[in-house]
Amino acid sequence: MSHIVCFDIGGTFIKYGVFDPKGHLLYKSKMATPTSHEIPDVLNNKVKSLQHDIHLSAIGISSCGLVDREKGMILFSNNIQGYSGMKLGEILFSLTKLPVSVENDVKSGCLGEMWKGAVKGMRNAIFLTLGTGIGSSIVMEGRIVNGSSGFAGELGHTVVVAGGKPCSCGRKGCLERYASTSAFVQDYKEEALRKGVAVENVSGEMIMELVKQGDPVALLVYERFIHYISMGLTNVIHLLNPEKIIIGGGITEGEGPFIQDINRQLRNEVMEVYGNEDTVIASSLGNDAGLYGACYLALNRMNMKESV
Incomplete structure (x- = not known):
């Protein structure tokens, strides 16, 4: 074989x-x-x-x-x-x-999820990965949208804060500077430092564990993180009206309220005509x-x- x-x-x-x-x-x-x-x-x-x-x-x-x-x-x-x-x-x-x-x-x-995972059978969906940056891919009418040069779907480089934090792409205020896992970690380090605590080795998963434990710094940063993710996804939902948005990345793995909290925030942000079902789900192939x-x-x- x-x-x-x-x-x-x-x-x-x-x-x-x-x-x-x-x-x-x-x-x-x-x-x-x-x-x-x-x-x-x-x-x-x-x-x-x-x-x-x-x-x-x-x-x-x-x-x-x-x-x-x-x-x-x-x-x-x-x-x-x-x-x-x-x-x-x-x-x-x-x-x-x-x-x-x-x-x-x-x-x-995204192709893997379409073939064997969470996007299987869907005609319109968004696949998003949270890590050092934000990777994304758009599925419309059962096909990945590539655009004229093959670069379509860079949701991480849509601006959510005018004149905001500098991004590696050369612009300011991009979504990935506020809603990627690396942004989440950096925000936690800066917030902890403002509280007089120096933090060096920390990961998104470690901060999520602190959120579960009720750590006040982690909770504050987590609330901002969810806000910016939901801001970006609300724009995507209003623009593309996907069946589902699938999120992958280490931070989505394991038990926890992360996906539920995003959906809860989206219900407050997305226009009612789009429905009130949970739009965001976790990647099934990880x-x-x-x-x-x-x-x-x-x-x-x-x-x-x-x-x-």
């Missing part, structure tokens, strides 16, 4: 997994992300290692950065230095002689969504899977 190996390339880790032709994830692991020029060789070495035990027929790649899917090229990445401009698909094909599919990680995650999407694209490339 032929298998597909998929890689999800991030700034810190490369996750990888082996799938069968029906899209069942058989094995997964991860490794540290090397320097940009080492990435093709590291992927090739992993492929060669796997080929000792299984037959591989294709490679699927989900990658951070702006991606030209047709060319398999990384157009721009601020997560991995020197990664911009890499013709990853072409290089990896020359090394492995296997067909290679390359797509942006958020769009891959951190594996990008791998599933990469597998879907690899299978599609080999004409082994119908379009979602």
